[in-house]
Amino acid sequence: MPSRRDQARRLTRDMKLIVTVDVEEEGLFKGQYSADHNPTTNVPCLRLLDELFLEWKIRPTLLLTYQVTLQHHLHGLLLDLCHRWHGELGSHLHHWNTPPVTELPFPDPVPAELVPPDLLAAKLDCLFESFQPLGVQPQAFRMGRFSLGPKVFSLLQRSQVLVDSSVAPLRTQYGGPQHLDAPVDPYFPDPSRITFPGNSRILEVPITIVPVHARVGGIFEKIRTRWNGSQELVGWLSGNVFSLPVQPVWTGLKRLKIATALHNRRGGKVLTLFFHSSELQPGNSPLHPTQDHVQSFLRKLHFFFQWLHDFTTVESLTLSDLRKRYSDHP
Numbered sequence: 046m047p048s049r050r051d052q053a054r055r056l057t058r059d060m061k062l063i064v065t066v067d068v069e070e071e072g073l074f075k076g077q078y079s080a081d082h083n084p085t086t087n088v089p090c091l092r093l094l095d096e097l098f099l100e101w102k103i104r105p106t107l108l109l110t111y112q113v114t115l116q117h118h119l120h121g122l123l124l125d126l127c128h129r130w131h132g133e134l135g136s137h138l139h140h141w142n143t144p145p146v147t148e149l150p151f152p153d154p155v156p157a158e159l160v161p162p163d164l165l166a167a168k169l170d171c172l173f174e175s176f177q178p179l180g181v182q183p184q185a186f187r188m189g190r191f192s193l194g195p196k197v198f199s200l201l202q203r204s205q206v207l208v209d210s211s212v213a214p215l216r217t218q219y220g221g222p223q224h225l226d227a228p229v230d231p232y233f234p235d236p237s238r239i240t241f242p243g244n245s246r247i248l249e250v251p252i253t254i255v256p257v258h259a260r261v262g263g264i265f266e267k268i269r270t271r272w273n274g275s276q277e278l279v280g281w282l283s284g285n286v287f288s289l290p291v292q293p294v295w296t297g298l299k300r301l302k303i304a305t306a307l308h309n310r311r312g313g314k315v316l317t318l319f320f321h322s323s324e325l326q327p328g329n330s331p332l333h334p335t336q337d338h339v340q341s342f343l344r345k346l347h348f349f350f351q352w353l354h355d356f357t358t359v360e361s362l363t364l365s366d367l368r369k370r371y372s373d374h375p
């Protein structure tokens with residue numbers, strides 16, 4: 046039960062909580078995804094989340110890669126967990142190892158915006174079709190490495206996707222596109238400038254990264270575009286100094302709370318967390334080399350969810366359910 050002092054620190058607004066898990070093959074952090082050998086032994090580790098998700102009524106969105114949907118022996122588990130958690134199965138494109146795979150004249154990892162549109166469209170089709178044996182038509186989507194720009198977005202606009210979560214505000218990506226100045230809360234992007242609100246059909250739900258000052262992202266984007274060669278420095282400063290991620294793998298419990306309180310105070314309504322299924326298996330992430338690290342991560346999630354419930358009214362939703370809340374938007 047929160048003390049009176051704690052009561053005074055209550056968050057001022059109700060919050061929607063979106064928990065997304067990229068369910069994917071091993072290889073992340075090793076920089077060596079292969080086109081034909083992509084083990085998925087980490088996926089059953091999703092069971093570790095069962096108690097936690099049931100206790101805090103977390104309704105996650107599991108975003109599956111092609112290499113995972115390909116593994117039919119995992120379908121029963123994924124459907125069962127999704128049912129138990131009242132969750133959603135969405136899609137996650139690793140464009141580097143989703144067929145058709147062809148060599149491109151750029152260093153790996155090739156940013157999606159440099160992939161020819163026809164090839165990118167074929168990869169998306171391949172990913173969506175791979176959900177058929179699961180009996181699912183995925184409406185939620187995330188791009189691998191947050192590599193979402195106007196080219197990918199225009200393809201998504203013509204697909205079944207209704208909600209996307211590929212924008213990482215205040216972060217720069219190798220080869221772009223950059224999301225430095227993206228809004229923190231969900232918005233309908235301008236399809237030609239996806240960090241600006243516009244009139245797209247797709248709701249964008251950025252992973253929650255809070256700027257230390259509301260205007261920081263815009264300032265860094267101006268510096269990046271006007272000062273050639275500044276990108277690396279800008280990316281480092283915005284990612285490491287001038288932002289607070291509400292991302293449990295990237296930061297500690299105290300900072301998660303501070304960032305959430307700041308977002309809430311500025312009128313933020315939605316918290317969007319993400320992590321990878323491979324982070325639940327010791328050794329697949331440099332941050333979680335042992336079972337103890339994985340258990341400590343689960344405890345961190347538990348205490349964060351508990352704190353949220355103590356300090357505000359929080360409702361966990363899937364990405365598609367959040368999209369439905371914007372029913373006045375066509």
Ligand SMILES: [Zn+2]
Nearest residue numbers: 067069189190
């Ligand atoms: Zn991924």
